[in-house]
Amino acid sequence: MRHDHLITSKQLSRADIETVLDHAAEIDADRSAVADKYADRLLGLLFFEPSTRTKLSFETAMKRLGGDVIDMGSVDSSSVTKGESLADTIRVIEGYADALVLRHPKQGAATMASEFVDVPLVNAGDGAGHHPTQTMLDLYTIRENAGLDDLTIGIMGDLKYGRTVHSLAHALTKFDAQQHFISPDSLALPREVVYDLHQEGASIREHDALEEVLPSLDVLYVTRIQRERFPDENEYQKVAGEYQIGPDSLSSASDDLTIMHPLPRVDEIAPEVDDTEYAAYFEQAHNGVPVRMALLDLLLGDSDE
Amino acid sequence: MRHDHLITSKQLSRADIETVLDHAAEIDADRSAVADKYADRLLGLLFFEPSTRTKLSFETAMKRLGGDVIDMGSVDSSSVTKGESLADTIRVIEGYADALVLRHPKQGAATMASEFVDVPLVNAGDGAGHHPTQTMLDLYTIRENAGLDDLTIGIMGDLKYGRTVHSLAHALTKFDAQQHFISPDSLALPREVVYDLHQEGASIREHDALEEVLPSLDVLYVTRIQRERFPDENEYQKVAGEYQIGPDSLSSASDDLTIMHPLPRVDEIAPEVDDTEYAAYFEQAHNGVPVRMALLDLLLGDSDE
């Protein structure tokens, strides 16, 4: 794999994805081989929206590679408050750093920004657009726990607005996966996403309850239902309650079921589930480090390699 | 000394404390021996409340040991705004870092958090609870300036709400110290703290004026009286004025008196005192670095050492 920028997981072939996941697994097993590899390199972090785990895990990944980061800081404390355009900000910071990570509230921001810079740029989320490194760590976690072939996965919660979910669903079409989508009607997968998935040859089914499909699942991927999507608090409570996972909801699950969640969660998964063999969501968050180390290594490495 | 977590100075024996202080003194004299010791280690900083000196001195300490930090940043720019629990935040960040430092507004937060993590966790202040590294640097400063045995110390100001003061008072019971507490009635040491100190065998006396005890003191530890504790501004002005230290207040002091303050100060100590031989409060702040280097070295070092 050799790409100048990483904007969407759609740009990656199955072989590209496997290169990243294999390299992440190597690093996860023994990171000493890359521990000082980028001692003189700086990664520029430009987060125009709040983030804990994405930003920190990029920072951790770069430092675990021996490098360092420079962080634009929050929007409040930057020149953005003086009316500077994203294109200008990114062209200035390009001069300081060897690669850039961008999160921005506007869809398409990463694509636009990438046209102005010569150093590699990684999209860490552009509004309702893409977040490819999240998808890569999700795929890595699925592969480690259940395998990516002959996979039956349930994806549950807010399927309408969930950037993470759409991106994962598209990536899974490159593997032999049966995808079940579980949500209330009002938060179902948008019709154009369903259409695109069919075009890509995906095997998908939609459900409004978990019970009917739970016994067949290798992986259950739960997402947060955001209160602010609902005009009426009662409506939210009703919907949210039906898609919560507690110890009781799992009686018909396979012993090998893996439960994932991109975090942060509010109450979609009860704390009692944390200590069961099912729970893989903290491992999933931790996988952000080796996966991002692998991606940064592939982006920063010499193109002759 | 070998502890998995450092939550309160109460967990440390006199021998433990002396191990830390001795090691801090070694580092203070020559830090070259540890300058690259933790080159591949990351310290995670989780500060849920504003802090300058504590956070910066932990960061400095880790970097002076050759390591690096990752900082969750302010609460505004983190997932906490999405309703994530402290237990979840800490379990995620545990996966990125080799040790954690936590400051949190709720008493007991560090104890709770420590139950969820496998890496060492240091409490950097939990509301009205504990702040053991402040106590250690206070003890270090006292030892360097006046010695910890046969010590006569005055502790003045807000003794009611002062976490720093309670923690120091408890720690001093492990040494041969005569403690004088000087405050207005409304800010006196809580009765349960007095009771506990007596139980621990402390030699303590309470006063409402400094004059009567000043000549006997080796150390005078001044704390800030917080304006926001007083419903009435006039009441505050009256009380605060009586417990301010200026050049005139010190005429009956011993030539060897050491004046300390945890900082930040507002006007408890007049700037004219800064240039006298008495003033040790900036040295005290600076001692945060060798003391925290010593603590981190002891926590991160191999248990076989």
Added chain:
Amino acid sequence: MRHDHLITSKQLSRADIETVLDHAAEIDADRSAVADKYADRLLGLLFFEPSTRTKLSFETAMKRLGGDVIDMGSVDSSSVTKGESLADTIRVIEGYADALVLRHPKQGAATMASEFVDVPLVNAGDGAGHHPTQTMLDLYTIRENAGLDDLTIGIMGDLKYGRTVHSLAHALTKFDAQQHFISPDSLALPREVVYDLHQEGASIREHDALEEVLPSLDVLYVTRIQRERFPDENEYQKVAGEYQIGPDSLSSASDDLTIMHPLPRVDEIAPEVDDTEYAAYFEQAHNGVPVRMALLDLLLGDSDE
């Protein structure tokens, strides 16, 4: 050059300036000689005002020298909110760092602060006062693009409030430069600055339109006209419009014209200019790194060198 602090470019002789610019050029050509020079040194960043490029380029410079930074963070998250004085904050942080960089909204803050510290302090902007490292990178960019001798430069925009402009104008009096100042009457250079420049032997002329002087210019230095200076929005629009640079404004310019801007810009220079040979403002921003590396190297280096 050997100075304990860098407060204003006025303190630097022509020879001092050339020493910095020559060293910056060496570093720019090959930074490997200094890449690990300050591996155990920490630079303390104290920014009491928002900043992107200045703060990030100091951070980048220090890290490109092998060192690291500690950052006080935004004022909101620091002890300053508890009423601490600048003198106290700086004396505490002095104990953590090997050199300090200070930006503060009050003119004279850097001079005052420098009296309290023993480590080198660099002024990164003190209100309407000085910002010497900006001047040095401006001079460096001029030298690289047009040379500093036999120079004809136009400085346009807000000349009344522009700290950057005053500082640059003073520094240019040490070289053989013809300076043209172009602005609306209401934003003309203050009379006392004109007086001082004449005292320093400067060759200056003032204009209210660019056309009359454009053909003669080697360099055109554009600054932002700040909307908030104008009580009336219409007045702002009229003035700002007349001092905007677009492709059409440049028909009479020399082919060798270099256009500079301290950034951030709003609409003083149209995006169409970015891709012309004239544009040097992103290069100018990037020059902040080698120039600040040179300055830090000269301040941190052994005095025997």
